[in-house]
Amino acid sequence: MTERETGLTTPTDDIPPMMQVRPAAVRWWQRLSIVWLIPIAALVVSLGVAWQSYAGRGELVEISFQNGAGLVAGQTVLKYRDVNVGLVETVGFAAGLTEVVAGVRVTNDVAPFLDANAQFWIVRPEVSVRGITGLDTVLSGAFIAGQWDPEPGQAVSRFTGLEAAPLNAQPGDRGTRVTLQLRDGNQISAGAPILHKGIEVGNVGNPRLSDDGNLVLIEAYINQPYDRVLTTATRFWDASGFDLTLGAGGVTLDVKSLASLIEGGISFDTLESGGSPVTETTVFDVYADEATARDSVFSLQNDEPLALSAVFDGSVSGLASGSDVRFRGLTVGRVTDLGAFVEGEARDRRVRLLVNMELRTGKLGLGEEATAEDALALLGEFVSQNGLRARLATASILTGGLLVELVEEPDAAPATIDLASQPYPRLPVTAPAITDVRATSQGVLERINALPVEELMQSAISVLNSVDALASNPDLQRVPGEAAGLLADTRALVTSDDVAAIPGEVRGITEDMRAVLAKLEQGQAVENLVAAIAKANTALDGVATASADFPVITGQIRDLGEKANALEIEALAAATTRLVDTANGLIGSDDAKRLPPALTAALTQVAGFLAELREGGAIANANGAISAAEAAANSISEAARTLPALSDRLTGLVAQAEGTLSGYGAESRFNTELVKTLRELQVAADSVSSLARTIQRNPSSLLLGR
Amino acid sequence: MTISARQAGLVGCLRCGRVHLPDVALCTRCGAALSSRDPNGLQRVWAWWLAGLLVYIPANLYPMLLTRTLTQRTESTIIGGAVELFQHGDAGIALIVFVASVVIPVGKFIAIAFLAMSLEKRHLMTEHAQHRLFAVVEFIGRWSMIDVFVVAILASLVRFDAVATINPGIAAVSFALSVAFTMQAAQSFDPRTIWDD
Numbered sequence: 082m083t084e085r086e087t088g089l090t091t092p093t094d095d096i097p098p099m100m101q102v103r104p105a106a107v108r109w110w111q112r113l114s115i116v117w118l119i120p121i122a123a124l125v126v127s128l129g130v131a132w133q134s135y136a137g138r139g140e141l142v143e144i145s146f147q148n149g150a151g152l153v154a155g156q157t158v159l160k161y162r163d164v165n166v167g168l169v170e171t172v173g174f175a176a177g178l179t180e181v182v183a184g185v186r187v188t189n190d191v192a193p194f195l196d197a198n199a200q201f202w203i204v205r206p207e208v209s210v211r212g213i214t215g216l217d218t219v220l221s222g223a224f225i226a227g228q229w230d231p232e233p234g235q236a237v238s239r240f241t242g243l244e245a246a247p248l249n250a251q252p253g254d255r256g257t258r259v260t261l262q263l264r265d266g267n268q269i270s271a272g273a274p275i276l277h278k279g280i281e282v283g284n285v286g287n288p289r290l291s292d293d294g295n296l297v298l299i300e301a302y303i304n305q306p307y308d309r310v311l312t313t314a315t316r317f318w319d320a321s322g323f324d325l326t327l328g329a330g331g332v333t334l335d336v337k338s339l340a341s342l343i344e345g346g347i348s349f350d351t352l353e354s355g356g357s358p359v360t361e362t363t364v365f366d367v368y369a370d371e372a373t374a375r376d377s378v379f380s381l382q383n384d385e386p387l388a389l390s391a392v393f394d395g396s397v398s399g400l401a402s403g404s405d406v407r408f409r410g411l412t413v414g415r416v417t418d419l420g421a422f423v424e425g426e427a428r429d430r431r432v433r434l435l436v437n438m439e440l441r442t443g444k445l446g447l448g449e450e451a452t453a454e455d456a457l458a459l460l461g462e463f464v465s466q467n468g469l470r471a472r473l474a475t476a477s478i479l480t481g482g483l484l485v486e487l488v489e490e491p492d493a494a495p496a497t498i499d500l501a502s503q504p505y506p507r508l509p510v511t512a513p514a515i516t517d518v519r520a521t522s523q524g525v526l527e528r529i530n531a532l533p534v535e536e537l538m539q540s541a542i543s544v545l546n547s548v549d550a551l552a553s554n555p556d557l558q559r560v561p562g563e564a565a566g567l568l569a570d571t572r573a574l575v576t577s578d579d580v581a582a583i584p585g586e587v588r589g590i591t592e593d594m595r596a597v598l599a600k601l602e603q604g605q606a607v608e609n610l611v612a613a614i615a616k617a618n619t620a621l622d623g624v625a626t627a628s629a630d631f632p633v634i635t636g637q638i639r640d641l642g643e644k645a646n647a648l649e650i651e652a653l654a655a656a657t658t659r660l661v662d663t664a665n666g667l668i669g670s671d672d673a674k675r676l677p678p679a680l681t682a683a684l685t686q687v688a689g690f691l692a693e694l695r696e697g698g699a700i701a702n703a704n705g706a707i708s709a710a711e712a713a714a715n716s717i718s719e720a721a722r723t724l725p726a727l728s729d730r731l732t733g734l735v736a737q738a739e740g741t742l743s744g745y746g747a748e749s750r751f752n753t754e755l756v757k758t759l760r761e762l763q764v765a766a767d768s769v770s771s772l773a774r775t776i777q778r779n780p781s782s783l784l785l786g787r
Numbered sequence: 788m789t790i791s792a793r794q795a796g797l798v799g800c801l802r803c804g805r806v807h808l809p810d811v812a813l814c815t816r817c818g819a820a821l822s823s824r825d826p827n828g829l830q831r832v833w834a835w836w837l838a839g840l841l842v843y844i845p846a847n848l849y850p851m852l853l854t855r856t857l858t859q860r861t862e863s864t865i866i867g868g869a870v871e872l873f874q875h876g877d878a879g880i881a882l883i884v885f886v887a888s889v890v891i892p893v894g895k896f897i898a899i900a901f902l903a904m905s906l907e908k909r910h911l912m913t914e915h916a917q918h919r920l921f922a923v924v925e926f927i928g929r930w931s932m933i934d935v936f937v938v939a940i941l942a943s944l945v946r947f948d949a950v951a952t953i954n955p956g957i958a959a960v961s962f963a964l965s966v967a968f969t970m971q972a973a974q975s976f977d978p979r980t981i982w983d984d
Contacts, residue, residue: 123964124841126842130845
């Protein structure tokens with residue numbers, strides 16, 4: 082064993098010596114390796130991680146949805162203010178497969194806030210005309226969005242998810258929610274913008290029908306700073322589509338926004354002050370357009386509708402439910418529905434058209450407290466006193482739309498409102514005032530077409546040509562000079578002393594006659610008078626003879642004057658020469674020159690006789706005188722009777738002169754032209770006057786056709 | 788008849804294999820510390836083994852890869868990833884992943900535990916079989932890191948911001964630790980003890 086103990090010194094043995102190993106006299110814990118710290122640390126870390134993940138896994142809540150599209154267990158997240166606050170762990174069904182239930186693990190920091198008013202909805206990508214919402218979900222998949230108030234409340238672990246995002250989808254929005262009511266919801270879709278002065282300030286929810294099915298109700302949400310303008314006096318109107326206004330300024334096309342064009346939109350404005358604050362339960366009407374909304378400001382919110390009906394004869398084509406009812410141009414109501422009913426018996430049966438309408442009592446100016454009965458009473462008064470009638474009138478000449486107009490016709494036959502009529506009191510009607518623009522425009526065109534425009538133009542051209550030719554004719558230029566000469570001569574004749582003396586003489590005779598008659602009244606002899614009258618008769622015969630020529634002259638002058646006045650240029654020119662000659666001849670004749678002295682002598686003789694009579698004064702002669710006076714008077718009247726003959730003669734003379742003149746002028750180029758010109762002028766004048774007459778007869782016919 | 792160095796009263800260097808007299812503290816050739824048998828060797832094997840096993844649990848429970856693409860965001864665990872690959876039809880790759888990530892580490896745990904136990908219960912295996920097993924374990928240990936490499940390369944290469952991003956999950960760290968711990972366990976094993984009676 083020594084070799085063994087020496088170790089390597091003798092390694093020749095088969096079995097090497099065993100190494101001396103002293104057993105370690107140490108405790109077991111002293112033999113523990115420090116390496117054991119590693120698994121311990123690993124265990125601690127693992128346990129720590131496990132604990133942490135267990136403690137931090139959050140609360141499990143269940144959210145039920147009608148439709149689980151896009152929900153993927155382990156992948157769909159729950160977001161609050163776009164931050165992940167949870168993860169869908171399970172997607173299953175509620176009992177009876179009625180709903181999809183998503184088990185969502187919500188982080189601990191938001192779990193306390195999930196109380197009863199928490200709302201959840203699924204955000205999916207949505208493409209609409211207003212843009213694409215939820216674009217991030219296209220890539221990441223749908224997620225559940227949540228919204229709750231920042232106050233911790235009684236924890237709830239089961240929620241019912243919303244089918245669509247709530248209106249105030251941004252948590253913390255403190256806007257105002259109101260309800261809008263429309264008659265027609267097809268212009269508006271969920272999410273449509275609410276505009277205020279063109280700015281989008283809110284949006285609307287899903288349209289739904291009211292309980293009675295007559296109206297469409299839409300929840301509207303108006304964001305915070307803008308809801309301050311909301312009062313009960315606020316008016317909402319439909320801003321959908323576009324406004325096409327045809328006015329004096331041309332055609333105006335007003336498109337609010339592409340979104341509102343397609344998706345619809347609602348504008349609002351507070352048009353008058355004095356409204357009270359709105360509450361969640363406030364319901365607003367949505368008017369068809371801004372103009373209507375503004376008109377409605379004058380109506381009171383609580384005015385009571387007054388239902389009336391009217392029966393119209395003929396077609397009501399163009400009248401529709403919703404058509405205006407106007408009174409003096411102000412819209413006071415609208416047509417609610419149209420219908421027909423059969424009236425009468427047997428042969429008299431006929432179909433009549435019944436129009437039901439609704440009047441707003443507030444529009445009639447009765448004040449806020451007025452009831453429908455008051456309004457009906459007022460209308461009844463109008464109908465019986467002022468002749469208020471309903472009639473159809475054209476609302477738009479372009480569309481042919483009609484409206485019901487309440488007009489006052491004081492001359493109308495008396496009528497009253499038929500209170501017994503069913504279903505509503507019936508207003509008396511009057512003839513419609515319908516303008517059919519198509520027929521009218523057709524008529525206007527036809528009338529314009531029928532105008533003899535071309536003939537008129539031809540005539541006018543001819544006239545102008547003729548006038549031109551006439552004006553340049555030397556004959557015509559000579560006429561004025563000769564006419565002036567004629568007038569001068571005429572004036573000389575009239576102003577001659579002899580002629581001027583005649584009236585004085587006649588006056589003297591008249592005075593003498595009066596004196597004689599005064600004497601006669603005093604009872605003087607009739608015989609003298611008879612003799613005197615006989616003499617006077619003789620004298621007067623002379624006067625008549627003398628004056629026989631005189632009327633010829635004066636009549637001729639007058640005739641000539643008239644002729645000159647009434648004379649067409651034709652006659653004037655032609656007659657000038659003849660007139661001058663005749664007048665010269667007359668004035669220059671001896672008869673004419675002799676006339677005044679003869680007349681004077683006759684009158685002097687009469688005067689002498691009368692003077693004698695005045696001096697003689699025998700009553701016995703009175704009878705004779707009277708009969709003589711009678712005879713004288715007869716003679717005078719005889720002489721007077723011959724005056725028409727004279728006049729005839731004169732006319733004949735003039736006619737003869739004219740014949741002569743026309744004979745003289747027949748070949749004259751001047752005359753021919755003149756006649757032709759005048760004829761054409763007359764034709765032209767006829768055309769113009771015919772047109773003028775047509776237009777004058779009814780000025781509006783050209784435009785209105787009626 | 789073979790004898791061990793210990794039986795010959797000598798001490799062999801574990802690093803370079805030179806045999807020294809027992810009183811030599813450091814290898815005269817390579818300078819490594821010499822010890823005939825590590826008294827705490829088995830203890831350290833078990834400690835590393837346990838640590839490796841502990842961290843291997845989260846490595847399988849937690850996601851290995853966080854893949855974020857335009858359309859989705861997926862987290863895949865080791866086994867989940869392998870199954871997914873298999874479902875996509877990449878059976879070969881799925882097999883590689885499965886072998887590298889599951890079969891080999893689990894086999895290593897079993898092998899190390901078996902070796903450690905067989906030192907006390909000699910009848911389980913012959914010394915040669917034990918030694919071969921140890922060699923295989925030590926050799927194969929580094930290849931277990933293939934998963935971690937894949938994750939590291941993917942995470943560094945696939946960084947297209949929004950389009951696609953891959954991030955290592957917590958399991959990658961656990962798995963790397965597990966591999967490291969088991970390698971350490973294998974390293975702690977003193978193969979000379981196989982031959983001790």
